[in-house]
Amino acid sequence: MRWLRVVLVLGGVGLAAVGVGGLLTHWTASLWFLPLWLAGAVFLHDGVLVPMTFGVGGALWRVTSGLAPSARQCVVAGVWLTALMTVLAIPLILRRGVVANATVLPSNYLIDLLWTLGVIAVVTAIATLVRIRRAPRKRGTDS
Template identity: 45%
Template sequence: MKALRVTAGAAGLALMGVGVSLLMDVRDLPGVLLWLGGAVVLHDVVIAPMVLLVGTALVRSGVRGPVRAALLVAGALTTVALPVLLRPGRRANSSVLPLDYPRNWLVTVVVVASVTAVWLAVRKFRDGRRRPVA
């Protein structure tokens, strides 16, 4: 488990470095920093408390952690996708946002839910095999 954490931490630091290097090329840096600050506030004030409340209300068993993690990831994906989700429709320049972002957001949220369901099923199966039958 320690090797996985170190690897994930190293990958995270590398991706943060890429993000900072890309941020240096932005023309409207104050606007981008304001948006990033707003995303942090939205996460800490709205998404995280909602995830904790929903996780507590819906799940009273040992699966609370994976459900909360899935809700947190889905909330973060939604936060990132909000600008394009709130402004649907045709764009004057079709090369600016060339993909179907609402569909792709929905696909990623479904993937998060599916991975969580598989994780819980494997965990339940594994726990069931460990307990002796009386």
């Protein structure tokens, strides 16, 4: 497995070198925003998204504490899928109608997002109910 790790690291370093080389050879005045954008992305990820993820994950884990562990995992996965799909769709929803070419964003992404979130909710509910029914029951607690 060590050889695989070495190959992956060397491949990553090689791809990073190709990217830096491309930036240095094709640098234009419009790319000056790139370091600022990258710094903002690091701040947004490390300063906002990671603490928010830990906070929401911990709260969600407490809220679902009465469920069987496998059912809890289904609920948590459904919530994270919902958040991920929403984050991915927000730029498309906000750009709708702003672009000059109507064929660039041809779909109604808000309706598509709502359908997707509905499917995620139904699948999460079904999976959670199946896991609850299959969970081992404690005996001797019926009184």
